[in-house]
Amino acid sequence: MRITLNGAPRDLACHPAARLLDVLREECGLTGTKEGCGEGECGACTVLIDGAAVCSCLVPAAQVSGASITTIEGLGDDHPLPRAFMDEVGAQCGICTPGMIMTAVTLGSRPSLARIRVALAGNLCRCTGYEAIYRAIRKP
Amino acid sequence: MLRDEEGVVPLAGATDLYVGLNFGTLEPRRFVNLWGLAPLRRIALRGGTLSIGALATYTAMIRSRQVQRRLPMLAQAAREVGGMQIQNRGTLGGNIANASPAGDTLPVLAAAEATVVLRSTSGERRVPFAGFYTGYRESLRRPDELITAVEVGTVEGAQWFRKVGTRAAQAISKVVMAAVRSPAPRIALGSVAPTVIRLSRTERALADGAGIDDAAGIAESEIQPIDDLRSTAGYRRRVVSNLLRRFWSDTAPG
Numbered sequence: 001m002r003i004t005l006n007g008a009p010r011d012l013a014c015h016p017a018a019r020l021l022d023v024l025r026e027e028c029g030l031t032g033t034k035e036g037c038g039e040g041e042c043g044a045c046t047v048l049i050d051g052a053a054v055c056s057c058l059v060p061a062a063q064v065s066g067a068s069i070t071t072i073e074g075l076g077d078d079h080p081l082p083r084a085f086m087d088e089v090g091a092q093c094g095i096c097t098p099g100m101i102m103t104a105v106t107l108g109s110r111p112s113l114a115r116i117r118v119a120l121a122g123n124l125c126r127c128t129g130y131e132a133i134y135r136a137i138r139k140p
Numbered sequence: 141m142l143r144d145e146e147g148v149v150p151l152a153g154a155t156d157l158y159v160g161l162n163f164g165t166l167e168p169r170r171f172v173n174l175w176g177l178a179p180l181r182r183i184a185l186r187g188g189t190l191s192i193g194a195l196a197t198y199t200a201m202i203r204s205r206q207v208q209r210r211l212p213m214l215a216q217a218a219r220e221v222g223g224m225q226i227q228n229r230g231t232l233g234g235n236i237a238n239a240s241p242a243g244d245t246l247p248v249l250a251a252a253e254a255t256v257v258l259r260s261t262s263g264e265r266r267v268p269f270a271g272f273y274t275g276y277r278e279s280l281r282r283p284d285e286l287i288t289a290v291e292v293g294t295v296e297g298a299q300w301f302r303k304v305g306t307r308a309a310q311a312i313s314k315v316v317m318a319a320v321r322s323p324a325p326r327i328a329l330g331s332v333a334p335t336v337i338r339l340s341r342t343e344r345a346l347a348d349g350a351g352i353d354d355a356a357g358i359a360e361s362e363i364q365p366i367d368d369l370r371s372t373a374g375y376r377r378r379v380v381s382n383l384l385r386r387f388w389s390d391t392a393p394g
Contacts, residue, residue, distance in 0.1 A: 053225050054225050057162060058229065062175075122225045
């Protein structure tokens, strides 16, 4: 099946019922997307499908045929969010960080704290206590 | 395929089915992928009837002007399902077909007196939501049928919804309630019985002018809460009583 992955067309050879998370990590070699729980609770596996944040551990590969997928690797070196996370120390162990950033990408620029809290409700962090993450996302 | 092959499971947002698959509690089986069926995503107002396609995601229901105007308690319920990632994939039809006693949209559909539209190779039929569930995780949907849409007529009165759980997101409810305040109030509850229920005797008492204390007493006898991994029967009874009073005072006229 054909997808657009981080802006480039790609053909997938995987089983149609394979989890998108596994397809990205194993077939595509993009290990930035993490598995934290495998049940859609933690958000560590968050990627964008056609601009919408989803838990890739719950997406069957067949359902992304023809879709445009963006992973953390697709943000590029100049994206402001990963830099903001570094500057604000929004990452400690880093396992939640790609998911946090991909969710935050959907918020656009200068989101309010209230909007950030709601949007990040599906992303868990065990290290930071969230404040540094919120600061990073609010950075202009 | 549903008609001819046994054990094929319709698959939409996969936000519950794939949890079971990943965990090993759902045996691997053949799925029929519904995700591409665009006509089943439509949300439309036809005459007085709001029609919500079975593949409408929670995000779509939250954003829909028609849902916000005609059935705001559904948009509210959708906002409290999981988190953004789940809302972007989970669907109304999936919530109904999954048939959990705790499904967040189910009390809303019960209180709205919705109709479930089912389709198979032999045709289409409409089933009142009120009778749709026949037991724990059992419904009138035949194995060869797909839920294609939910239809809701005009709901007269103020709509009210509250979900009580461990946190404001990513929580299965301990108690979930949807209600409508009018001369004929409607009160529907999830997580306090094997299926979503309407408190018909409580409703009747309130319609006949009973006070909320008496009504709460009747409600106690209409629910069958259990102890489970999320909560206890005693806690649920207490919360139902509190929610009932909250509904009544929040929607009091004037």
